[in-house]
Amino acid sequence: MPSGRPAIPLDRILSAALRIADEEGTQALTMRRLASELNSSTAMLYRHFESRADLVLQIVDYVFKEAELFALPFPQTDWRQACRSLARRMFAVLGQHRGVAQLLLEATPNGPHAMVLRERCLAMMLDNGFAPPLAARAYATLARFVLGFAIQVGRQDAAQSAAFHQLDRAAFPATYALADELPVPLEEEFAFGLDLMIAGLEAFTF
Amino acid sequence: MPSGRPAIPLDRILSAALRIADEEGTQALTMRRLASELNSSTAMLYRHFESRADLVLQIVDYVFKEAELFALPFPQTDWRQACRSLARRMFAVLGQHRGVAQLLLEATPNGPHAMVLRERCLAMMLDNGFAPPLAARAYATLARFVLGFAIQVGRQDAAQSAAFHQLDRAAFPATYALADELPVPLEEEFAFGLDLMIAGLEAFTF
DNA sequence: ACCTGAACACCGTTCAAGT
């Protein structure tokens, strides 16, 4: 092929990387795998990214932009609903992209989209009468709560549910009695924990 | 050296592995590194562990045993204090051993110690009048909350705190106003979130 | 029986050499 071949656009690299991470898991996202997916070489990738960690950073920002979390409408009338819907949306997005939550552990998102989202959320809390220290702690805690649960998506043992019914009833009476309720699906744990935290926040806002 | 040299005891391997993971991070815990720490070879490790994942599993169980979480006294008079102290202890243990929380993501702990701990916690909740579905959800959610936060220990950017004071005040008024409160230390986020969840649980227990 | 050295098939990263 002659000399006029264009450089591979960044968007195409990132979407290919995201697809690999989602479909085959984070560990399958290697520089060689990504390069071969693009019919190119690993050295070419180092023209776009300083390192594998840098690639990860750019993928995270790409997802934030794709999800347009920052564009969520905030019904300022009720901070409970605003917090609930934002947290759920964020959890859903991170859960959908398996690899991204794990990547988020390595680098806190300080890209432009994440900053706008934080600003809008903090402003909403202040508008609703949250004292400044409470707003800061509430936002930080909720954000970390979402990430902490999102990172655990898809890690449940399938074989675990049957084990609770085969326990020694005498040694584990309480666990045996709750065998029908265990294990709790992660999504339900998330929703329940979120409701508990919002209910707990009520006590701080009069 | 003659033939009588004994096999390396499992405890010595696991404690060496834990020390490497704690001091140098999970990524430094390679089979070669661990083998050379023991003045041995990688092939020898495969006599004790089926794979690296299996090594990880045994390290997790080793920590549970070391921490003796299952031996915590439960003051059955107050479920709030019992939940609070157990969650804090667990968080502290996991936070202290940097690598272990990360390893816990890969394999839910179903070792004997984890099972005893779960039994005692569920029994305590039932004794305090929790309805069975509530006890199951409360325990599952609290356990996952602890792990979700513990896994984020030690991942904070040191350079981040200064950034909040250098923001464009017009574009980010709320964030700028809260610059003194941000970022919230992870330990404080954990304690605050735990208090919120326990406060939220009050509503379910009359 | 237990361990070793060396091999196999991978990684991330770099760089002289091509067009």
Place this chain on the structure above:
DNA sequence: ACCTGAACACCGTTCAAGT
């Protein structure tokens, strides 16, 4: 200017060969 093939220093895992 942009890309490539090949190299370097690593991985986890396996296995014939030693004692």
